[in-house]
Amino acid sequence: MAVITISRGSYSRGKEVAEQVAVRLGYACISREVLLDASKRFNIPEVKLIRAIHDAPGVLDRFGHDRRVYIACIRSALIQRIRRDNVVYHGLAGHFLLEGVSHVLKVRIISDMDSRIRAEAAREHINLEKARALLLKDDQERRKWAQALYGKDPWDSSLYDLVIKIQKLGVEDAVDFICQAAAKRQFCATGASQQRLDDLHLACRVKTAIVEIDANAGVTSEYGNVLVYTQAGERTVRRLRKRIQSLSTEYSDINNLEIRTGPVPSGAV
């Protein structure tokens, strides 16, 4: 069975689609739960997590590491959830957070600009011009966020398996398409993709454990062989070494743990 992430633009009715897909397939539907999990597990106020994953980084924030810490926590919580399989996630950034897992069906639901402006104007009781400005600003924020953290544009359709525009096609149609796609063999969990998820889960846990020491460190894991990439100085590396020594005993699924100094590879958490 599959894991479905639904990335939704504002006023795209993506939430509705996600919920109906979950009901039809009998999957769990999660969104905010992930943030709550992360908030509880790592003792971070939810609002900070929302800000980390929603707003684009400011000038100062770009140099701070709080955002990376929070995202590491959210990712860890999300993977913990979807390891159970049969999940529809319609929260933020699912397609980024689950990159590299083959049995994740990545869906993007969008809506045309005019209907979005009308919906925004009606909800916020503002004129169309203002609504357009607000929406453009919001979209821009998302773009900047994705660019800053992942160097990718969420509007790039090649990031998704399925992009559905809700206009002529309704929610029902979208649900049909998604359910049909989810049943495909390609989206069934295999031993290898499950292993990849386990590895991602382990990498996230290691990352959250070391993120306080070096927020820019990248972590990869393959079959429990964890590599921590850092470009930090000698002192930080020493602290990292000390920390990961204790990690090897804390996490039984770590087979081998090494630190590499040098650039962080693209696939690293």
Place this chain on the structure above:
Amino acid sequence: MEPLTTEMILVMAMIGVAVFLFVVEWVRVDVVAILMMVALPLLHLVSPKEAFVGFSSNAVISIIAVIIIGAGLDKTGIINKLVAPIMRLAGGSASRVVVFISLTVALISSFMQNIGAAALFLPAIQRISKSVKIPISRLLMPVGFSAILGGTVTLVGCSPLILLNDLLAPFHLEPFGLFDVTPIGLALVATGIACFIVLGRFILPQKPAETADDESLPEIPAALKEMGDMYELHTPADFTDYRDPVRVDDLRRRYLVNTVALTEPPDYKLISPPPETEIRSDIDIVVRGRLSDVKRMAQKEGMELKDRLQFFQNDVTAENAGTVEAVVAPRSALEGKTLNQVNLQDRFRVTPLAIYRQGQTYRAEIGDLKLSVGDAILIYGKWSRLKVLQQERSLLFTTPIDVETLRPEKALLAGLWLLTALTMIMIFHIQLSVSLMTGALGMVITRVLSIDEAYQSVDWRTIFLLAGLIPLGIATQNTGTAAWIAHAVLKTIGTVSPVVLLTVIGILSTIFTLVISNVGATVLLVPLVVNMAMAAHADPRMAALVVGLATSNSFLLPTHQVNALYMGPGGYRSIDFMRAGLVISALFIVVMIGMIYLIYGI
């Protein structure tokens, strides 16, 4: 009796200094020998020419030649074949290995020079030590002592006994037959071996295999152990069914296990397979890794882990292949490249196992690490392949490639040259050193081994130790010190029972043979003790026999040729010889006197 001269006192002082330095080991034993070589002519105790005469002595040249012949035989694999039946009989038991090799060496030694037998067996013993993982220090000393003791089994076993009849002739005493000494010699050999079996753990140095063997084995980096061991596994018949292909590289990435050999159906053995090689069904693979990783792999991939190497038993062991540490050299072409780019596996058919950088061991995804100068790479491969890599000179090998390529095609030639040397000695009675050097030269000319290999095979510590002690013996004899001591001792004891007299002669001969050569001691002592025995109404033949035998009782110091030869490779210190030698020397005298008493009824 001559009065005690200053020269005699000086010689005794020098002997005292030498023994003292042997014991305290402020400098190595061969340096002590060089010290003697220099000090004796400076003190005018020997002439400058005599000081270095040791280097041209028959004994030292013979030893050099025998070592070269031994190395030549070893290079052709003859020694391996010779050792195989002994190993089959002995199994993995250290005691049995000691008994079988000691008996073989003693047997050979009873008909040829002790040092010859000892030198010929040195490579074999080193191989055995490696293959059965018995520290070489536990093997060499018992075998060396047996070689010396074996010399007492027949009248042609060692130089003093060969001389004995000639020395008896002036006194018109009945000469000894070839096998007259055999019962005594056999008892001595048996006592020596039994002593090491029973008391070995107390009298032999207890060192782990690596430290004792550091002269003959490459240094094993401590972290090499981190890389784990070799394990052989078998893939099931349905290994490739319903799954993505599993490649050599996958096993490495997933389990940090390096595949060093596998079979290509039907039974082609591939050593250091390239990373993209697919692991097929129903094949044997040999991996290098930690047991926990290998077990994890066997369980997850459904492979059968064998309890020992079976199919590849002879292919991946130290004889043919091994692990070396190679450092990225300054200005090396590898600098800044990754192992994936360099592709050692495809180009050289070797397997990189790990990279060390600044005290850290990297095992995972080493193919992506950019190499920098000073990085050490652990590489596994066939020796022949590693040599090719070494010749490329982009990597500096810190571990020497210890096992040379064998040249089995030269075995016949090597055997022929040994036979030639033996024929020259036994049939044509040509001097030992000339005959043996002919054999050694023949091996070099017929390319059994190169002249460089011949030079490398000679342990110069042994040569300097022996050559340096020869002038000490010359000084002891020339100045009359030896004769003075002998006279003084025999005069002091006065008239005693024959058993006591023979015991004293035995002890005196033992002490003399430690300092002056066994031949020198025999020539000096035999006339003396024959006269003494006649005066004391003891059997003069037995007194001469005691000298002939007890001059082989040279175990306390590494001054006997065999002990000097084995000292370096065995990693022994003088104190090791003293501890074991004291026991064996005491037993030697007791057994010798006891056997003479039993057989000849003195």
